[in-house]
Amino acid sequence: MGNDPAFFSRFREARMKLAARMQRLGTETAFEVLARARALEREGRSIIHLEIGEPDFDTPVNVVAAGVEALQGGATHYTPSAGIDPLREAIALDQAQRKGLTVSPANVVVTPGGKPIMFYLMLALLDQGDEVVYPDPGFPIYESMVNFCGATGRPIGFVERERRFQWDVDSLVNQVGPRTKLIIVNTPSNPVGCTVSDADLQRIAEVARRHDAFVLSDEIYSRILYDGSFTSLATLPGMAERTCVLDGFSKTYAMTGWRLGYGIMPEWLAPQIARLATNCNSCNAAFTQLAGLEALTGSQDSVNAMVEEFRVRRDAIVAGLNALDGVRCSMPQGAFYVFANIEGTGMTSREAADYFLYEAGVAVLSGTSFGANGEGYIRLSYANSLDNLNLAVVRMATALASRRGVAAT
Numbered sequence: 001m002g003n004d005p006a007f008f009s010r011f012r013e014a015r016m017k018l019a020a021r022m023q024r025l026g027t028e029t030a031f032e033v034l035a036r037a038r039a040l041e042r043e044g045r046s047i048i049h050l051e052i053g054e055p056d057f058d059t060p061v062n063v064v065a066a067g068v069e070a071l072q073g074g075a076t077h078y079t080p081s082a083g084i085d086p087l088r089e090a091i092a093l094d095q096a097q098r099k100g101l102t103v104s105p106a107n108v109v110v111t112p113g114g115k116p117i118m119f120y121l122m123l124a125l126l127d128q129g130d131e132v133v134y135p136d137p138g139f140p141i142y143e144s145m146v147n148f149c150g151a152t153g154r155p156i157g158f159v160e161r162e163r164r165f166q167w168d169v170d171s172l173v174n175q176v177g178p179r180t181k182l183i184i185v186n187t188p189s190n191p192v193g194c195t196v197s198d199a200d201l202q203r204i205a206e207v208a209r210r211h212d213a214f215v216l217s218d219e220i221y222s223r224i225l226y227d228g229s230f231t232s233l234a235t236l237p238g239m240a241e242r243t244c245v246l247d248g249f250s251k252t253y254a255m256t257g258w259r260l261g262y263g264i265m266p267e268w269l270a271p272q273i274a275r276l277a278t279n280c281n282s283c284n285a286a287f288t289q290l291a292g293l294e295a296l297t298g299s300q301d302s303v304n305a306m307v308e309e310f311r312v313r314r315d316a317i318v319a320g321l322n323a324l325d326g327v328r329c330s331m332p333q334g335a336f337y338v339f340a341n342i343e344g345t346g347m348t349s350r351e352a353a354d355y356f357l358y359e360a361g362v363a364v365l366s367g368t369s370f371g372a373n374g375e376g377y378i379r380l381s382y383a384n385s386l387d388n389l390n391l392a393v394v395r396m397a398t399a400l401a402s403r404r405g406v407a408a409t
Helices: 005-017 020-024 029-042 061-072 085-099 115-125 140-148 169-175 197-209 270-280 288-295 300-322 351-362 385-406
Strands: 108-111 133-137 153-154 158-161 164-167 182-186 216-217 243-248 261-264 336-339 376-379
Touching: 020 140, 029 351, 061 288, 085 108, 085 243, 085 261, 085 288, 108 270, 115 140, 115 243, 115 261, 115 270, 133 140, 140 153, 153 169, 153 197, 164 169, 169 197, 182 197, 197 216, 197 385, 243 300, 300 336, 300 385, 351 376, 351 385
Parallel strands: 133 153, 133 182, 182 216, 216 243
Antiparallel strands: 108 261, 158 164, 243 261, 336 376
């Protein structure tokens, strides 16, 4: 196929027929790196996967049992576009108890994963020329969807102080203006792993109120927190009516394949987001929602155990990376990622990611996969066993030593 002229002709023809907006749509590099890593495995190579942001734990057994029981009980039909009432009620209660949000089921829209909340919100709010402030490095789909909707992105970077990352809120305050329609906040952060402090949340809330900007608060990692307590931006004065909180089940309950997320939003907005869901995917699968109901209302022991295991892994991978020549790694406060500085190796981010994959058998992501401000860094997910994380560090050390040896000769 690769040398077939007819194939390339069809490919060019397909591109000619695509809408122009498709050129503005990005992707997630993690899946491209995963494909290359899998290809190396098919050749017999041993690869340690630190590229994909997915818990390596199984979905809790009580949640799986609830899903199976739902299927066997006939939960195989359409549901309301915004989600079934029992799940929306459980989500509202959980958000009130865990985050202090004043919320009812009317504020909840359930979607197949968290990404639809991002996309539907931007489709509902953004017009051509509107500006969106978002973190860079940040989850790459933010930028992709902003561009797809025809808005103008204003990426805001991070600063590293005393081995801790902080979002550059000074820059954010300066960037927000009369054309800012949306501010995207992600805490704890993918890919950096830092949280936004209460003081910085207050500053973000103040500038959002002053400029009448809406906020998407991506809180998908809010349960995976190692230091302090979690504060939702939506709990600050005047923010509930201008904030959509994104949360879900994929990370907290290791339910990535179940595709179940939700948004908490003002009551005036929820029917509009549900209307977009009706047009796009009709509704969520009934059995996944009933499994999600069990996840929220059943035992939380598995969640607590997972977070504690992630804490052990975090400490190990940070220590291991800081022992590597030319690598510096700050301590993340949440999620399950480290964002390691590799400038001392003499490689760019993309060069380092490729080198560690092909020479060390360790799949990581270039920092630039998360925006231009990620240059000089690589992201590693420590959602892998402690043994594999330690082995990955050994392999990376060997590869770096080999590279220095080659350079010296």
